Amino acid sequence: MRLVDVGKSYRPGAPVLTGIDLQLEPGVPFVLHGANGSGKSTLLRIAAGCETPTTGRVESRPDVVGYLPDRFPALLRLPARRYLRHLAAIRRVPAEDAARTGEAVLTELGFSGEDGEPMAALSKGNAQKVGLAQALSCGADLLVLDEPWSGLDDAAVAALDERLAALRVRLLLTDHTGTAETLPGAQVRRLGPGGRLEPGPEPAAERERVRVRVEVVFRSDPRELLDRLPLARVEEMAPGRLVVRLPPRHSDAWLAAALAAGCSVRDVVREQV
Amino acid sequence: MTPGPGSARAAAALAVARMLGEDIARSQRFLVPGLLFGVVLAVLFGGDPGALPEPWAASALLLYPVGAWLTHSVAGTEDDVARTVTVTAAGGGGPVVAGVALAGAAGVAVLSVLAVLWGLVAGFSTATPGILIEGLFGHLACGLSGVAVGLVCARPVIRSLGRALLAGLAFVVVTGTRSWLPPVGTAVAALGSGRGGVGVFGDVLLAMALVVGAAALVVRCEQGWPDEWGDRLEPVRRRLPRAVRDRFWPE
Structure with a gap:
């Protein structure tokens, strides 16, 4: 066209x-x-x-x-x-x-x-x-x-x-x-x-697509926790551990919400997709 | 067989008419013109209505402005921005204008049948099949002419409600009261005094042609006809005396 x-x-x-x-x-x-x-x-x-x-x-x-x-x-x-x-x-x-x-x-x-x-x-x-x-x-x-x-x-x-x-x-x-x-x-x-x-x-x-990979650990049930956090693509989910991948401009909001929910941040990596 | 472009556009127009019809039914903006028509029917056929088809002359004449009002309401049910979505979906302005006309015509058809049935019940002794058909066609001719007027006096041609009302009312009063002027004048005269010009069937055909012509005019206006004509008439405008030009024909 x-x-x-x-x-x-x-x-x-x-x-x-x-x-x-x-x-x-x-x-x-x-x-x-x-x-x-x-x-x-x-x-x-x-x-x-x-x-x-x-x-x-x-x-x-x-x-x-x-x-x-x-x-x-x-x-x-x-x-x-x-x-x-x-x-x-x-x-x-x-x-x-x-x-x-x-x-x-x-x-x-x-x-x-x-x-x-x-x-x-x-x-x-x-x-x-x-x-x-x-x-x-x-x-x-x-x-x-x-x-x-x-x-x-x-x-x-x-x-x-x-x-x-x-x-x-x-x-x-x-x-x-x-x-x-x-x-x-x-x-x-x-x-x-x-x-x-x-x-x-x-x-x-x-220009390439950039994503932020975030790994957090916590004590509560992962499903319950995800309900309280902003939407994100979940890469791995295990009892007490969660890995998500986010667009850079949402990563701060997500991290703040995760910290507020009692999570501890293990790793934050910037990745080219 | 794959449908051709013509039948695809007809299907789109019908779908537009259904959407606008449902929306106007939910918004209840059809109520005032519909009630007005019903009240006049009740007055006309309430006491001793006289022999058919004479009382229908008044209701058919009323259906002219009522048809215009209904169509104006249908055309205005979508705001300009929602209309852009509908025009894009339908693949052009043509099917959307045709859909507005179809919805208006459906409303007119319902009111025409109502008037004829009411007349049949009230004046049963004087009704014959010929008179019933004459009454129905007379109403349709007036109502469809109203649809044509309503199409032109509404979005996207005339956006202001006040201007649309003034233009529509003036046009309806002038054209509706000339008993020699088809289709409305002659249809009303045929029902009232039995004098017909082209006959009520001819009046209906003419009214349909008016609706098609009005729809085509609206589509062309939306595609920028006024600007094209402005360009063509620009040499004429430039020759006018400055005082006249600035006052009556600004750029």
Whole structure:
């Protein structure tokens, strides 16, 4: 899929985007940086197909597109799971598959809304989780995610990291939390003044994924302990001993929680994955 | 056989109509226009309604603004951001606008059947199959014309509620009170005084064409038609006297 010479202007006013050329390949996440109001969200809407560019064109966009808008307010009265069902029908994807994946995403992210609760009544974090579930559950060949980490709690951030890292589809995203560029193979570009695409802060394609391996010992039951700690990937679990692997920016919070829970830290190692 | 692009878009439109229909049913925003119509039916057929189809002229005329109101509510049930998700899922604005029209038309069909059944019960002695069909088609013609008006006077073309109300009301009053003007004027006249222009069936066909035309207009507007025309008319604008230009046609 390619964007060719895409421009957008809202009248009256200066052009928001000028001469954007970009190509999206499966397995190469395309991360877009830029100041507030620099046109990132507009570019994402054009790529997703819900806005028409003033000039230029989008070539060979896949049929099924998963799109998460920059804020997912959803003032709808539909409950979350009904909404997911309806969207699967609108996308014409198999209802059962979409429902199963959607449910898996909601569980991973720790969605805690009531079953019959209208979407309008959901908290920001829970609404964001529904937004992610609708985008990630449709088996899309193109995912366009605008600030997917915004409003999520620590456990959900870690779960989303894992899920996105495992994807091998075309992925276009904006992110100001610095997580997106740690995705494997990520390509970072910047939207500069006048809405032109500039090279990113550094060639991130060669950057490798870093994880922190933490080993702790303790006296209590390991399962009980894990319930009280933030979500993490458990590498080894034995009575009195636990090894987890964490993204660097979650490691401090996890260590603090582990110390507070009465654990003793044996080892902390930074690893290249 | 794999479904072609046309049937895929129709399926998407139907799915959009179902989602918006369920949401508007849960939000109960259909209640006010629906109740208004029900109350007027109760007044019309309450005492001695007179011979059919004459009382239907009033309810059919009322279904014109009620159809527009319903459709406006359906079009506004999603906020702009949620709508971007729906447009992306449906693969374009066309199926979404068509879905809004379908949901509005379904509401109009329910109210039309209600009006005809109520008339049948109240004026049983004067009802014939021909008159029933005339009554149903007359209501559908007016209601579907209302759907067309409601589509244009709503998101994404007119976002402000006040402007939508003013534009819609003015258009409905002007076009609904001309008895020679199809489809609404002639359909109401056919029910009221028996004078028909193109016949109620012709009126229904015309109203359907209006809905399709209105939907196409909305889709084109969303794709930036106003800006294209602004560019094309720019030379005309530049030739106007500065005072007129700045006041009535700012850049």
